[in-house]
Amino acid sequence: MTVYFIGAGPGAADLITLRGMRLLQQAPLVLYAGSLVAQEMLQYCHAGAEIIDTAGLDLDQQTGHYRRAKANGWDVARLHSGDPALYGATAEQMRRLKALGIAYQVVPGVSSYSAAAAALGSELTKPGVAQTVILTRSEGRSSPMPDGESLDSLAAHGTTLCLFLSGAKLKQTVETLLPRYGADAPVALLRRVSWPDQQIYRGVLGRLLHEVEGKDWRLTTLLLVGPVLADESGDDSRLYAADYVHAFRRARDE
DSSP states (O other): OEEEEEEOBSSOGGGSOHHHHHHHHHOSEEEEOTTTSOGGGGGGSOTTOEEEEOTTOOHHHHHHHHHHHHHHTOOEEEEESBOTTTTOOOHHHHHHHHHHTOEEEEEOOOOHHHHHHHHHTOOSOBTTTBSOEEEEEOOOSSSOOOTTOOHHHHHTTOSEEEEESOGGGHHHHHHHHHHHHOTTOEEEEEESTTSTTOEEEEEEGGGHHHHSOGGGGSSSEEEEESGGGSTTOOOOOGGGOTTOOBTTBOOOOO
């Protein structure tokens, strides 16, 4: 048997990968975080599957289901929101599975930061503006930030910053970012991106706290900041320039 950690994507049921969908259609046991994964995602499970919401379960209780699946020879589809590689709380599960001698595989998913860029119609890397994207999160009770990863030190780079779980500490976040990016820096705040009730705010960093109600953005909120969010920013890429030669295209004769 195998446990498949499947990225469910940011919310919309049709943003799961084909591989993830096919595994859901086959798995006799499905575990999913009901607080983060849309119910519509469960439409891909086959009719006889046992489906368990893990939102109220601790790690030992979840491990108990893996033990039971091993005893029965069942594959397990473990749905995680976004991409399991980012803030998925998968590492501790993988350690338990290794100790139990249970095989596992990871099926990547669409991260909320990708869905956010799509919803904004923006590219997060633009020539002459930013070629680096920093993915980080607000510090919380469940996982403190390691030394050297303070928001201020990351913001010092001035490049595109995507801050997960940012709604609960919005005021502190903005106050930290302002000296690094400036009040006129383009910013976007997205809540439940790709869900039917998604919310999007676009503005500048110095006005954000005056134009949104913090209480409305506490959960499943992503903050993006950086000059790439200005629609007019960026140079044309050399990739498609008429005189740019590469293995698949010759320079165009004038």
